[in-house]
Amino acid sequence: SRKFRSNWSQGDKDTTKEVTIIRRGHTPARWTREEVVTPPLPGHAATSSLMATPMDFKTYVDQACRAAEEFVSIYYDTMDKRRQALTRLYLDKATLIWNGNIVSGLDALNNFFDMLPSSEFQVNMLDCQPVHEQATQSQTTILVVTSGTVKFDGNKQHYFNQNFLLTAQSTPNNTVWKIASDCFRFQDWASS
C-alpha cells in the first residue's frame, strides 16, 4: 500500500542557482582514457562519519554541478565522436533505458552503442542535484538531467531528455565519475 508519511520541518532557505547552458566546444575536464576525472569533492560527501564541519549546501551544490557539466560535455562528445569508448563512462552494472528499451550491464551496453547509428547531439539545458547522503549510504551521487536535440544518421531531428545518476569513486587526489543509471527518451516519443 502507498504510505507517504508527513514529517514537517521548519523549512530551509530558498537556494537558487542560475540555469547553466552547455555550449558545444566547452573545454573538457582533465581526463584519462575516457574517464571523467575531477578534483576531489570536499568533505560534505566524504564517507567518513567523523567529518568535522558540513559544508554550506549551496557550495556543495555548485561543486557537484561543475562536475556534472564537465561530465555531460565529455559524454556527448564521446557519444558523437568516439562512440567505441562511450561505455568506459558507465559502471559495469549500469542500466540504461533508451526510449523504453532496457539495456543492462556493460556487455549489453557495448552491443547497444555499437548498433546505435551515428549521432549529432546538441545539449541546450542541464540541471543537476547532489543526492543527499541519507539517500545513498555514503556514496557520492549526483543526478543530472539534460535536454536538447539529436539527429541519428543525419535523419530527422528529435528533442530529447536524458537523465543520469552519476556516482563518484573518490581517492585522496581525484574523483572519477561513472554512470550508474541512464534514461533517454525523445520528448516527442509518442509520435516519433
Place this chain on the structure above:
Amino acid sequence: MGDKPIWEQIGSSFIQHYYQLFDNDRTQLGAIYMDASCLTWEGRQFQGKAAIVEKLCSLPFQKIQHSITAQDHQPTPDSCIISTVVGQLKADEDPIVGFHQMFLLKNISDAWVCTNDMFRLALHSFG
C-alpha cells in the same frame, strides 16, 4: 502473468499519486517530501519540504492538468528508484505544453518519499 518489477510498480504508483495530488490539491504534496528533499523547478533550486511546498503552491495557475506520455522506472545501486516522466500539461487556458520530470524515491521507514525532484517545461517542442 508477467508481473512488473517491484520498482515499476512502486514508481508508477508514486507517479499516479503525485500528479493526482498536483492536479487536484497541491497543498497536500508536502507528504511526499522530507527535510532533505531538493526540487529543481525550471532551473531554480529549492531545499526542504517547506520551501518546496511553498514553491509549488505559489505557482500562478488555478487549474492544472498533467497528461503522461511515457514513464520509466529504474532501481539504483542503493535501492532507490528513479522515475522519469515525459508528458504534456495544460495550465488554466494556456496552450498545451510538454514537460519532463524526474524523481528519486527512497524508502524511509516503510514509506516511499521523494528526495530529489527535477522539472522542466519542454518549451521548444510540440506534440
